[in-house]
Amino acid sequence: MTGTARATTPGEAYDIERIRADFPILGREVHGKPLVYLDNGASAQKPQSVIDTMRAVYEDEYANVHRGLHYLSATLTDRYEGVRETVRRFINAEKTSEIVFTRNVSEAINLVAASYGRANLTEGDEVIISVLEHHSNIVPWQMLRDEKGVVLKVAPISDDGEFLLAEFEKLLGDRTKLVAIAHTSNVLGTILPAKEIVRLSHDAGAKVLFDGAQAAVHMPVDVRDLDCDFYGFTGHKLYGPTGIGVLYGKEAVLDAMPPYQGGGDMIAMVTMEKSTWAPLPHKFEAGTPAIVQAIGLGAAIDYVTDIGMAAIAEHEHDVLTYATQRLSAIDGLQIYGTAPSKAAIVSFTMESAHPHDISTVIDRAGVAIRAGHHCALPLIDRLGVPALARASFGLYNTRAEVDALAEALEAVQEIFG
Amino acid sequence: MFDDLRDLYQEVILDHGKDPRNFRKPDEANREALGQNPLCGDQLVVYLELDDHGVIQDAAFVGKGCAISVASASMMTELIQGKTEAEADALFGRFRGMCTSDEEPDFADAGDEDMERLQVLSGVRQFPVRVKCATLAWHAMNAALRGEAQVSTEE
Numbered sequence: 001m002t003g004t005a006r007a008t009t010p011g012e013a014y015d016i017e018r019i020r021a022d023f024p025i026l027g028r029e030v031h032g033k034p035l036v037y038l039d040n041g042a043s044a045q046k047p048q049s050v051i052d053t054m055r056a057v058y059e060d061e062y063a064n065v066h067r068g069l070h071y072l073s074a075t076l077t078d079r080y081e082g083v084r085e086t087v088r089r090f091i092n093a094e095k096t097s098e099i100v101f102t103r104n105v106s107e108a109i110n111l112v113a114a115s116y117g118r119a120n121l122t123e124g125d126e127v128i129i130s131v132l133e134h135h136s137n138i139v140p141w142q143m144l145r146d147e148k149g150v151v152l153k154v155a156p157i158s159d160d161g162e163f164l165l166a167e168f169e170k171l172l173g174d175r176t177k178l179v180a181i182a183h184t185s186n187v188l189g190t191i192l193p194a195k196e197i198v199r200l201s202h203d204a205g206a207k208v209l210f211d212g213a214q215a216a217v218h219m220p221v222d223v224r225d226l227d228c229d230f231y232g233f234t235g236h237k238l239y240g241p242t243g244i245g246v247l248y249g250k251e252a253v254l255d256a257m258p259p260y261q262g263g264g265d266m267i268a269m270v271t272m273e274k275s276t277w278a279p280l281p282h283k284f285e286a287g288t289p290a291i292v293q294a295i296g297l298g299a300a301i302d303y304v305t306d307i308g309m310a311a312i313a314e315h316e317h318d319v320l321t322y323a324t325q326r327l328s329a330i331d332g333l334q335i336y337g338t339a340p341s342k343a344a345i346v347s348f349t350m351e352s353a354h355p356h357d358i359s360t361v362i363d364r365a366g367v368a369i370r371a372g373h374h375c376a377l378p379l380i381d382r383l384g385v386p387a388l389a390r391a392s393f394g395l396y397n398t399r400a401e402v403d404a405l406a407e408a409l410e411a412v413q414e415i416f417g
Numbered sequence: 418m419f420d421d422l423r424d425l426y427q428e429v430i431l432d433h434g435k436d437p438r439n440f441r442k443p444d445e446a447n448r449e450a451l452g453q454n455p456l457c458g459d460q461l462v463v464y465l466e467l468d469d470h471g472v473i474q475d476a477a478f479v480g481k482g483c484a485i486s487v488a489s490a491s492m493m494t495e496l497i498q499g500k501t502e503a504e505a506d507a508l509f510g511r512f513r514g515m516c517t518s519d520e521e522p523d524f525a526d527a528g529d530e531d532m533e534r535l536q537v538l539s540g541v542r543q544f545p546v547r548v549k550c551a552t553l554a555w556h557a558m559n560a561a562l563r564g565e566a567q568v569s570t571e572e
Contacts, residue, residue, distance in 0.1 A: 031419075354483035356457055357426070360544060364419045373458035380458065386481035387458050415426050416484070 014315045019307065020396050022047040033366030036401045041186050041214060041345055041392030042370050044239045046300070053299035054241065057292050065291050066265055066282075080291050083298035084281070090301045091231065092222040093248050097280040100247040100254070101294055105213040106136040108232030108247035109180065111260045111284060112209055113140035116230075117178070119258050123149030126175045128206070130155040130163065130192075131382050132185040135375045137211045141180060155181070157382070161188035161337035165196055172204040179208045183215035183231075187374045187388065188337025189320075189345030191215065198227050207253065213237055217394070218316060218343040220309040229253050235293065239395075240300030244293035247284070254280050261286040304395065312395045316344035319393050323402045327391075330409055336383055344393035347374075350409070352416035355389040361415060362408035369405075425540035425547070426484065434484030439477040439494035446475070451567040452557025454549055459486050463494075463557040471502045476558070483550055489538055490554030496531050502562050508532075509555045516541050516548045 020026050025045050028035050037045060057079075063072035065080045084096040093099060102108045117140075121127070127141050131154050145152050153176075155168040172179075179201040184191050194210060201208045209230035212221060216233035223231050230253070234245040249257075259266055259277055263286030268276040277283045304312060323346050327333055332351030350358055355371035362369065370390045373380045380388065391405055446464035453460045461480030468474050476494040493512075497505045511532055515522055521539065524532040541551045549570040560568035 356459075356483035356547070356550065357485070360425070360547060361422055364422055372456065377458065415422065416431065 014307075014311055016315070016396070016398055020398075022049070022303075023396055024048060024051070026396060030366040030368070031364050033364075034404075036365075036367040036404045038391040038393060038397065038401065038405060039368045039370050040217070040237070040394035040397075041374075041390060043236045043242070044217065044394050045396070046239055046241070047303050049303050050240055050296050050299045054292050054296040057295055062292070064288055076291065080289070080294055083294045083301075086298045086301050087246055090221075090305065091216070091233075091246075091248055092224050094224060095251055098248055098251050098254065100249065100281040100284045101289055102232070102245040102247050103243055103290065104234045104236075104245040105211055105232040106140075106245075108230075108245055109137055109209065109211065110140045111247055112178075112180075112230050112249075113144045115257045115260045115284070116207070116253070117141075117144045117150070118148065121148055121150050121177050124151060124175055125177045126151045126153055126171075126173065128153045128155055128168070128171050128176060128179045128181070128201075130168075130181050131157055132161070132163075132188060132190065132376065132379045133180075133182055134186050134211065134213065135377070136213075137180055137182060138378065150177075151175070154378075157188075157190070158339075160339055161185065161190045162339040163190060163192045163197075165193055165200075168197065169200050172200060172206065174205075176201070176204050176206040179206050181208075181210060183210040183212045183221070184218060184343045184345075185337065185376075185379075186214045186345070186392075187347050187376050187379055187390065188339065189214075189342040189347075190337060190339040191219070191341040191343055193341075194226050194228070202227070214343060214345070219313040223248050235297040235300060238297070238300050239303060241293040241296040243290045244297045246297075251280065254284070257284075259286070260284050263287045265289070307395065315395065316393055316397075319397050319399060319402060320344040320346070322399045323391065323393070323405070326402050326406045327409070330406065331413065333409065336385070336388060344397075345390065346392075347388040347390040349385055349388060350412060350416075353412050355387040357416065358389045358409070358412050361412045362405070365404065365408040365411065367405050367408045421540065421543045425544060427537045427540065429537045430484060430488040430540075433488035433491040437478075437487050437491035439491065440479060441477050442479055443475050443477050446477070448561040448564070450557045450561035450565055452480075452553045452560070453567065453569050454486075454553055455569050457483075457550075459483065459550065459553060461486065461490055461554050461557055463490070463554055463561055465497075465558065465561050467502070473497050473500050473502070473505060478554060478557075482553065485538070485541065485547055485550040486553045489551045492535060492538070493554050493558060496534065497558065506559060506562065509559055512538075512555060513552055515539055516551050518542060 023045050065077040084099045087099045088096050153171045198208045207229040212233040217238045231248040236242040266286040336347045359371035445466045448465040459482040463478045466475035476497050478490045541547045556568045
């Protein structure tokens with residue numbers, strides 16, 4: 001896997017200009033203003049190395065994987081399977097057999113609910129989620145509840161968005177089979193106390209799944225250190241392509257689970273009477289996979305690994321601190337989510353303007369944010385607001401872009417008074 | 418500031434958005450429908466009181482939304498009072514036509530006083546993603562007239 005640019009070398013300062021130059025889209029204008037892209041929580045932009053890698057595969061290396069005996073198929077299969085090793089290292093899993101490719105985190109969670117959930121949970125068993133979950137970590141469990149009679153319990157947060165570990169502990173009991181919780185809130189930015197959640201859950205005999213869609217892009221993730229049973233993250237928020245995500249699962253847990261979907265690639269043997277399953281991880285990957293997207297994900301992981309996730313976290317923390325100061329100073333602006341441990345996400349309301357109106361006005365200044373319910377309606381209800389505006393920062397964002405956001409928000413004040 | 422933003426957020430709209438008229442739940446309402454925009458979470462309930470002749474005697478709304486959806490709802494409730502179902506529906510048709518038209522319409526020449534008042538909302542033509550904000554209450558009004566409990570705008 002070759003990245004075209006090595007953004008920084010170890011020991012070198014965070015070279016933001018060089019990093020920004022790696023992302024061609026950051027050079028464009030929107031409504032005649034330089035693009036200020038602050039919607040990374042929805043999807044991040046792609047570096048040249050990801051774009052080039054994917055184009056090169058289509059132009060020069062493309063074939064199906066796991067099937068052909070011919071040169072292109074064999075070579076591309078090696079390349080595709082090689083990404084599992086890249087992912088394994090990225091999250092420090094023990095084995096590549098623990099890395100299942102999915103379309104996204106939603107599919108990773110649905111896989112666990114449908115396979116692990118259906119096989120292991122019975123009526124009266126309990127699943128614990130939290131109030132700050134994205135819909136993708138709520139709805140699959142509601143479906144399992146409706147199908148199996150499983151009980152869904154919801155761990156609360158404080159008003160400033162902190163996960164209440166002591167309250168969570170009270171929910172754990174003999175019937176708790178699974179805890180499925182966001183590692184980082186997509187709305188509040190709160191980083192949850194993952195290790196403590198795992199320790200308490202395991203003490204109660206429950207397995208733990210983390211929705212890492214937001215966490216894996218903002219900080220180093222070590223699944224063995226966390227000791228979680230499942231971890232999901234997605235490529236497109238990690239500067240990679242859409243259509244590719246990852247479900248990590250401990251080998252013993254995955255091994256005992258039935259397949260999720262049936263089809264090609266996931267079998268060992270098929271007769272008209274019965275079929276046997278392929279070994280891990282292929283048991284969970286029916287049909288032709290997202291081959292080029294997986295290779296693009298590998299290029300994206302190479303890119304962020306070159307910079308270093310710890311360096312990215314440090315840079316983003318600086319931008320977050322500055323954004324928090326700068327936005328707090330705007331009259332009538334209220335920030336939601338002020339937990340001490342927080343990723344670079346700032347959700348807010350303004351007294352004078354609804355989030356949609358905020359978004360429309362600042363879009364005219366080239367500033368892209370998200371406005372609405374952020375696929376987390378129960379959390380929006382909990383906070384008692386109709387909607388939120390959200391600026392979510394990535395590895396390429398700068399303090400100057402925070403200034404552009406703040407100036408655009410001052411224009412909102414001017415219009416709505 | 419940008420001209421198209423000034424077009425979108427005219428004083429009349431800001432006024433109706435901040436201080437919506439008929440923002441209440443009337444006791445006498447005999448039709449109501451919830452209008453929601455699932456993509457952004459906006460929700461408005463429109464209440465109508467129809468008399469025996471199908472004339473809208475009262476129109477009101479409650480709910481949460483942006484300046485555009487609230488202002489549009491506020492102006493709608495003022496304009497449809499005293500109209501028959503058919504007249505209210507026809508006005509909705511003309512309003513929707515304006516929001517999605519390529520050209521700046523001239524309602525004064527046409528003698529269409531209702532649309533002349535609604536013309537302040539024509540700025541949404543330059544913001545296609547906001548058209549569904551402007552039409553949310555109208556869809557709910559239309560659903561209430563048809564006897565449907567709710568409608569969602571994903572046009």
